[in-house]
Every structure is written in C-alpha cells, then in structure tokens.
Amino acid sequence: MPEADLFHTMQNMRAMRRLKSDPVPDDLIREILRAGIAAPNGSNRQEWGFLVITDPEVKRQVQAYYARAFEDIVKPHYLSASTPSGMTDSQYRRQLELVEHLTLNFHEAPAWIVACRNDGERQNRAAGAGIYPAVQNMLLAARALGLGATLTTRHTNYQAECDAIFGLPEGVHSFAILPIGYPIGRFGPTRRGPMSEVVFGNRWGEPAPFPLDD
Ligand SMILES: Cc1cc2nc3c(=O)[nH]c(=O)nc-3n(C[C@H](O)[C@H](O)[C@H](O)COP(=O)(O)O)c2cc1C
Numbered sequence: 146m147p148e149a150d151l152f153h154t155m156q157n158m159r160a161m162r163r164l165k166s167d168p169v170p171d172d173l174i175r176e177i178l179r180a181g182i183a184a185p186n187g188s189n190r191q192e193w194g195f196l197v198i199t200d201p202e203v204k205r206q207v208q209a210y211y212a213r214a215f216e217d218i219v220k221p222h223y224l225s226a227s228t229p230s231g232m233t234d235s236q237y238r239r240q241l242e243l244v245e246h247l248t249l250n251f252h253e254a255p256a257w258i259v260a261c262r263n264d265g266e267r268q269n270r271a272a273g274a275g276i277y278p279a280v281q282n283m284l285l286a287a288r289a290l291g292l293g294a295t296l297t298t299r300h301t302n303y304q305a306e307c308d309a310i311f312g313l314p315e316g317v318h319s320f321a322i323l324p325i326g327y328p329i330g331r332f333g334p335t336r337r338g339p340m341s342e343v344v345f346g347n348r349w350g351e352p353a354p355f356p357l358d359d
C-alpha cells in the first residue's frame with residue numbers, strides 16, 4: 146500500500162530557505178539523525194559522520210566562504226541561465242532572492258547538520274552516493290517534523306577551508322550542510338518539468354512504454 150504521508154512529504158519538500166531563529170529541540174535533531182543513519186550505504190560500512198553545529202563562531206566562519214561562492218559563482222550563473230523547466234520567470238527570480246536570503250542568513254539557522262564521509266582521497270562519481278541517501282532521509286525527516294531545511298553543497302567550493310573549520314580528520318570530507326530551523330512561510334509543492342521531458346523508454350529520447358501524467 147502506498148504511504149500517502151510519505152508521498153505528500155516528497156511532493157511538498159521545497160527548499161525552506163527562510164528560518165526562524167528559535168532553537169530546535171534536541172529530540173527533533175536526534176530524530177532527524179536517526180533517519181539519516183538508517184539510509185542505504187555501501188556494504189553497510191557506514192563510512193560517514195554527522196556534525197551537529199550550533200556554535201555561532203563555526204557557522205560564521207563557514208558562512209563567509211558560502212557567501213563568497215555566491216558572489217563568485219552562483220549569482221552570475223543565475224543571472225545568465227535560462228528559467229528551468231516547470232518554473233515561471235518570476236518563480237525563478239523569487240528563487241534567486243531566497244537563495245540570496247539563505248546566503249546572508251546561513252549562520253543564523255539555529256542548527257546545522259553537516260554530512261561527512263570518510264572517502265579517503267577517492268575521487269569518482271560514486272563518492273557522494275555513500276552519503277546523499279542519508280542527506281535525503283534527513284531532509285524528509287525534517288519536513289515530516291514540521292522543520293525547514295535545505296540541501297546545500299556550495300561550501301564545497303572551499304572544501305579544504307571549510308573542512309578545516311569543522312576539524313575533520315584526514316580522509317573525511319563534508320558533502321552537505323543542512324541548515325535547519327522552524328520555517329518562515331509555507332511549505333509548498335516542488336516545481337518540476339513534465340515527466341515526458343525526462344522519462345524515456347528503452348533508449349534515450351524514445352517514448353516511455355506507458356502513458357505519463359503530464
Ligand atoms: C546537490 C545539490 C546542492 C544544492 N546546493 C544548494 C546550495 O548550496 N544552496 C541552496 O540554497 N540550495 C541548494 N540546493 C537546493 C536546490 O537549489 C533546490 O533543490 C532546487 O532549486 C529545487 O528547488 P526545490 O527543492 O525547492 O524544489 C542544492 C540541491 C542539490 C541537489
């Protein structure tokens with residue numbers, strides 16, 4: 146039987162970039178972490194670690210790099226890129242405003258969870274696969290608990306600097322920072338393009354073998 150709550154949660158889990166400063170109870174953060182640690186991972190070796198960051202100084206130092214990457218990389222990209230499928234121009238502009246809001250207030254989120262992985266110096270496409278299922282579980286858990294969060298990876302543009310601030314040992318890297326807090330504003334449906342743009346049958350570009358609900 147489909148679990149209606151889970152499907153609803155997945156369809157209504159927009160990035161929540163505006164957060165209240167009220168602290169998040171430890172019990173809820175613990176619940177989110179428990180959901181993360183339940184995720185699939187390679188051979189169940191659990192080569193991961195999760196930092197719960199509440200220290201304003203740590204957050205402030207990392208936010209400086211996060212903001213620098215916004216000015217250098219993200220903003221120019223947004224301003225030159227076309228509007229993504231499934232969004233109107235004004236929704237895309239609004240998203241940029243919210244991305245900028247989170248950038249300026251990144252360190253004000255009451256709690257961060259930093260998802261880390263002990264991947265040594267392996268650099269391949271599968272590196273993130275060992276940690277992002279846990280990240281997605283934590284986003285779903287936060288949403289189910291009425292908390293807002295955003296999957297962010299921009300700090301990895303300054304990977305070495307941020308990992309040093311987090312005090313990560315050799316071979317351990319941070320893959321995502323989830324700023325978590327009580328939401329300002331409403332949750333809402335995610336905006337994506339039609340299924341027919343991305344679902345194919347047998348070979349790329351050929352129609353799916355069943356009707357799509359576009
Ligand atoms: C790998 C990855 C990295 C992301 N990094 C950031 C980030 O650094 N800052 C941010 O505001 N959003 C970040 N996002 C969130 C996306 O911008 C967001 O999921 C996308 O715009 C779709 O919006 P929605 O999730 O609200 O539907 C990231 C998402 C992914 C999958």
